[in-house]
Amino acid sequence: MGRKILLEHINVPGIAGYEVYRQNGGYRSVEKALKMTPNDIVEEVKKSGLRGRGGAGFPTGMKWSFIDKKSGRPRYLVCNADESEPGTFKDRYLMEKLPHLLIEGMITSSIALEAHLSYIYIRGEYMWVYRILEKAINEAYAKGWLGKNIQGSGFDLDLYVTCGAGAYICGEETGLIESLEGKRGNPRIKPPFPAVVGLYGNPTVVNNVETIMDVPWILMNGGEEFAKIGIGKSTGTKLISASGHIKNPGVYEIELSISVEEFVNSDEYCGGMYSDRPMKACVPGGSSVPILPAELLFKTAKGEQRMMTYESMSDGGFATGSMIGSGGFIVYDDTACVVRNTWNFARFYHHESCGQCSPCREGTGWMEKILYRIENGYGSQSDIDLLWDIQRKIEGNTICPLGDAAAWPVAAAIRHFRHEFEYHVRYPEKIKDRKHFEYEPWEKVKHLMAKESVLV
Amino acid sequence: MALAEAGPEQIVFSEPLMKRIEVLKSHFPDGKKKSALLTVLHEVQDEHEDWLSVPVMDKVAEVLGILPIEVYEVVTFYSMYNQKPVGKYVFEFCRTSCCVTRGVEDLMDYTCQKLGVGMNEITADGMFQVKGVECLGACGYAPMMQLGDFYHEFLSKEKVDTLIDDCRAGKVEKLSKV
């Protein structure tokens, strides 16, 4: 069994309530933090090597040290609980089961940032979780962990939960800030970064739910202890939400040192494939990261064992690697159609584009349309090249990374599964049914592609 | 009178709703009360047949002390706000990849057929509507759908049948409580 930092007490009955949480050591990190200087807390987090769990993996301690404390303007901590990246459902699990751990992390982190007003921004669909958090926050106020003069320390902190209303783009930190100000979630041009100009124009740190929940453990056990877990710059544990064609979908806490193979096949985690069908592909870090064919998942292109770490997962770059991302681990067996799946993601990004930049607004729409065409048997060979061209022109040319996130899955699908796109173009009558690979998996039809193409 | 025909003078926010709006406003600094807008709109929508008519949006603007256009631009941006009437029970199936791998498309077809409607259509009695929405953060519990505030996971045809019956019998709760 791997070490558990976040989920250690998850099965304690009543742990979502204040009393049980407190009896199990809850809020002790706040007592400790109140006796430390803010700087010492930041240093401890730096030592831990903790990297943002929202997707980008930016070192948290470093991010915190960027916050502008000199100007004397109010500072805010905002927790990103927007969780809308397809494949990702860990934050919801954490908040539903351990609301007080999030509050505890928000308090200790706010002390580090010397923030006196903080928010949890949760996606609107998680309304029942919003209620759970609101209740837990009220309990924390009643017990003197929030409000004026926390536990007689002289430190004041107000914490509230606020919600979105169905827009993936509000997970992007500046889109989130706009939304939190009661506006459309249009991302802002950076710089200035939120650490200097954020919520209401004031210095703001935005952190993912899981990132913030790691902080109490780091304070109680020391940053060095955290850094002992994992490999190299991938320290600590990470929650992985696993879904798709595996036996045991769910949320797992792993040490950032196990192999991908162990994660997929061991009964402690995914438990292997859910039927006897072979694995075809995997999207290891949420819909935005490149899809990997099965043969590149367990082993890197160099033939080394691939590990569940930031570095190993991205080994080979986008040519033969992918990313840990948000930890949304989606597995597909050979009944899944990569073209259909890519179209599904493209539709998602088109739907979620905020529309500020033309490459993203138009490009995502074009990609969706072309993929729809290919998927339904009306595509041509040149469509595949056109698709490649469009995704290349989106990447790097937009205000926020949603454009890249829309382009990468398309690029990776063409890179690794071009033969499937070509099959769709050449044998339209065979792919009319959306379950065509259930009836005739790729293994059975690939010989057709050896024949000379009749379509030019 | 149906909300669709109600003019601005007929729009009334209940006392509990007005109290709740005051609480939500108190969460934000002076001069920044607009921040409460998204949450307020959810609560208002819940009290007004699950959709936001123009007079209702105007009333929200008035209560928050902002311009109507500031409310309209938000309502038109976010997918959870309805700008026209919806069915009493809206089955919002997640149609994104992970749910597709676990058969949500068949379930959507089944539900539409059973209710005799196409996607997004409201049944003649106004009771049901079937929609496809994007990933709801329940990918490991697929296939799934949202009904009101709640998630229904690991769906099957049998579960959909039961849910429809329960809705008809008025046994399905839509709103979560504090």
Ligand SMILES: Cc1cc2nc3c(=O)[nH]c(=O)nc-3n(C[C@H](O)[C@H](O)[C@H](O)COP(=O)(O)O)c2cc1C
């Ligand atoms: C389109 C888009 C969507 C995002 N969605 C989320 C999200 O739902 N949750 C999240 O924590 N971070 C999300 N992020 C990343 C945030 O912008 C930001 O990097 C993160 O909240 C920082 O927190 P961390 O450093 O603790 O990871 C998203 C980024 C982009 C570009």
Ligand code: SF4
């Ligand atoms: S890249 Fe897309 S989502 Fe991001 S700001 Fe531009 S249009 Fe909006």
Ligand code: FES
């Ligand atoms: S893909 Fe359906 S809930 Fe995420």
